[in-house]
Each structure stands twice: as C-alpha cells, then as structure tokens.
Amino acid sequence: MPSSLPQGDPAPTDASLPDAALDELGTRPFGIYVHVPFCAVRCGYCDFNTYTAEELGDTPGASRTTYAEAAIAEIRLARRVLGDRDLPVDTVFFGGGTPTLLSPADLSAMLAAIAAEFGLSPDVEVTTEANPDSVAAWDLQALREAGFTRMSFGMQSAVGHVLATLDRTHDPLRVPAVVGWSRDAGFEHVSLDLIYGTPGESKADWELSLEDALACHPDHISAYSLIVEPGTALARRIARGELPMTDDDDLADKYLLADQRLESAGFAWYEVSNWARDRSARCRHNELYWTGGHWWGVGPGAHSHVGGVRWWNVKHPAAYAGRLAEGVSPAAARESLDAETRRVERVLLETRLRDGLPMMTLDQPGRAAVIDLVDRGLVERAGERLVLTLDGRLLADAVVRDLLP
Numbered sequence: 001m002p003s004s005l006p007q008g009d010p011a012p013t014d015a016s017l018p019d020a021a022l023d024e025l026g027t028r029p030f031g032i033y034v035h036v037p038f039c040a041v042r043c044g045y046c047d048f049n050t051y052t053a054e055e056l057g058d059t060p061g062a063s064r065t066t067y068a069e070a071a072i073a074e075i076r077l078a079r080r081v082l083g084d085r086d087l088p089v090d091t092v093f094f095g096g097g098t099p100t101l102l103s104p105a106d107l108s109a110m111l112a113a114i115a116a117e118f119g120l121s122p123d124v125e126v127t128t129e130a131n132p133d134s135v136a137a138w139d140l141q142a143l144r145e146a147g148f149t150r151m152s153f154g155m156q157s158a159v160g161h162v163l164a165t166l167d168r169t170h171d172p173l174r175v176p177a178v179v180g181w182s183r184d185a186g187f188e189h190v191s192l193d194l195i196y197g198t199p200g201e202s203k204a205d206w207e208l209s210l211e212d213a214l215a216c217h218p219d220h221i222s223a224y225s226l227i228v229e230p231g232t233a234l235a236r237r238i239a240r241g242e243l244p245m246t247d248d249d250d251l252a253d254k255y256l257l258a259d260q261r262l263e264s265a266g267f268a269w270y271e272v273s274n275w276a277r278d279r280s281a282r283c284r285h286n287e288l289y290w291t292g293g294h295w296w297g298v299g300p301g302a303h304s305h306v307g308g309v310r311w312w313n314v315k316h317p318a319a320y321a322g323r324l325a326e327g328v329s330p331a332a333a334r335e336s337l338d339a340e341t342r343r344v345e346r347v348l349l350e351t352r353l354r355d356g357l358p359m360m361t362l363d364q365p366g367r368a369a370v371i372d373l374v375d376r377g378l379v380e381r382a383g384e385r386l387v388l389t390l391d392g393r394l395l396a397d398a399v400v401r402d403l404l405p
Helices: 019-023 064-082 104-118 137-146 160-165 174-185 203-215 233-239 248-264 284-290 317-325 339-350 364-375 390-394 396-403
Strands: 030-036 089-096 120-130 150-156 189-196 220-225 268-271 274-276 294-298 303-306 309-313 331-336 379-382 385-388
Touching: 030 064, 030 104, 030 284, 064 104, 064 294, 064 317, 089 104, 089 284, 104 120, 104 137, 120 284, 137 174, 150 174, 160 203, 174 189, 174 203, 189 203, 189 248, 203 248, 220 248, 248 268, 248 274, 248 390, 268 284, 284 294, 284 339, 339 396, 364 379, 364 396, 385 390, 385 396, 390 396
Parallel strands: 030 089, 030 294, 089 120, 120 150, 150 189, 189 220
Antiparallel strands: 220 274, 268 274, 294 303, 303 309, 309 331, 379 385
16 A cells, blocks of 8 residues: 655645745745656555556546646645745656656646746756656657656666566566657656666676666666565565565665666766766756755645645545645645754755765764764765765765764
C-alpha cells in the first residue's frame, strides 16, 4: 500500500498562509510540482502515493479523465492564496506515478494553467517523468510544442531479470528509442533514472545498465541504490526468503563503479545520486528542493513548502478531487518549521551537494566535528563550504549525523 502521511497540525480549509511565510516569496526560486498518481502496474519496490486502474475501480472523482480538471482547480487555489505578487514559476515538475499515462493534452492543459495563473520565467525548466513504454514519438512532439523542456525516463536497468524483480514492464530496447524520439522532438535535456542493488543483480548486470544508459547519450543520469521500503511487495518477498536482502558492500561497490564510469564519460556529480554533463543539464527543480526554495505541490499526497510552512494533501484521488469540488483546500495537515528545524534540514540536504554546505550553517558542535571528518577523508573545505569526498559520499548519512550531534 502507498506510504502514510505525517500527522502535522490542522490545515486551514481556505489554504491561507501566515504573512511571514508569504513575505519570503521572491527571495528564493519558486517551483510547482504536479503529482500524477496513476500507474499501469504497481512496482514491487515502490511506496509512492500511486494507484492502478484496478485499485481505483469506479470510485467517483478518481478517474484519469477528470484528473487535470481537479489539478487545475488547485493551481487556481494556489494563485489566490499566494496573492497578486509577481511570482513567475522557475521550474515545473510532473512526477508520479506515471504522468504520461495522462494524455499530452491534459499535461499541456495543466502547464498552460500554471502559465496563465503565475507566468513562467523566460528560462523555465519544465520536466515530466515517463516510463519508456508510456510515450510514443507524437506524444513527445506534443509535449515539446506545449512548452515542456526536459524528459526524465525511468530506465532503472537494461537487464531483463532485474527489471522483472522490480516489476518493471518495459522492454529495455525501448529506452534508446524514446531518448531518440525526445531529441527528434527538440528536447535538449533528457535524463535517465537507474537503480542499483536489486536482489540478483550482478556487477556485470550493473555495468551493462551503465553502458546502455550512456549509449543513449542523455545529458543527465540519476543512480539510486535500491531501498527496501517497509510494506512493499519487495519487502514481503525478502521477508519470506524469496529474495536476498540488499548488501551494503555491494551497494558501495556499484556506486563507485557508477561514479567512475560516469565521470570518465564526461558527467560530473552534483548531488550524491545525480550526475550531469554540465551545469545547464542539472535538474533545477530538485536543486530548488535541496536548497530550501519555495514550491507548491499539486495533487493527491503532494507536499508543499512556502516560507517555512510545509503542508501535504490528502492521499486518495477521490478525496482530493472532492475537496476541490467543494471549494476547500485539499491539504490534510501542515507544520511550521522553526529556525532550528530549517537549519537542520539545510545540513541534511546541502551536505549532499557538490556545491557544498556553507560552514556558517553549522552550530559549534557541528563545526568541531569538521576537523575529525577532514582527518578521516570524508569531507574537504572549499573556501567557506564543506564538500563531501568520494568516500564521504559513500557515508553521507554518517557524515550528516556527525555534523548534527
């Protein structure tokens, strides 16, 4: 089943925000995330808030055909809440789920609503995720013409038995095709997502996935270690002994292999799990998250953050659509972050970035820990910033724990 939401405090039905939060708008980039909660099949490792057609059945308000209408209603709500201040959108990200299970017309309509309500920055980045088997060449052409600038494909692996373990249904040969169609449609930026450490995946399997991904000539690659989330089908299979648990040494070896191969192919890491050919190829929307920007999350279960206030929507598509139809906020709850919580979150996120964590973000115990981390070869000083070494990237969570004693 999809993951649960945090508890939080009651959220106002009109979605209003404190003046202090609104006053911060314009000081950092502003983005919009659109969650599309539909999937053709449920992948065994995934705990995102997603639903198959079989799970939704005939539930009123949960139809794919009416989803864009509900999302556009929330976009208009966001405009009313954020007021008439000039707030052009710097990044838009359609995630899921599988956004491209909706028609290009629906995705384009939601993007057009964002443009109409807020305006788009001249260099706006507009990304949609897609499965390789969820788009055709003409879909990509339609998306590019509508203003989408970046495609992110869930490749995960080039090896059939690995994809089968992950419950991924696409043919690996589809990946180079969709990347080529994206280029033909005019997409300058194309990203591939990979997962390493799947039970049964050999080193040779992972090498093949890396080589096949690079052969597609994307300008961005994300490589994530498999995380066995509680409550997922994969976790149950491992608990029953059908599959082995992931191995930390295997994950570390595969990360090092990925970094070596990607660096030699001209990619540079800019976040622990993300590599880009140059700065322009980085995912600016994710950078907005990692550096404390402001964003409004549209859709069931979507999270938002504006000026230290974070909130999240009800999870089920029918409940989400129903609230908007009644003219009330779909937010389930929210929390206000105090200064110390915001500082801690900066350390958690910015430590993972190649641009590094400003030393001024650390408190006195954290600054004292830096000396030991440097001596152990896990971090290095770059001016007034702290940057992970390669060994530090392997132990990023441990580094953060030391910086937040």
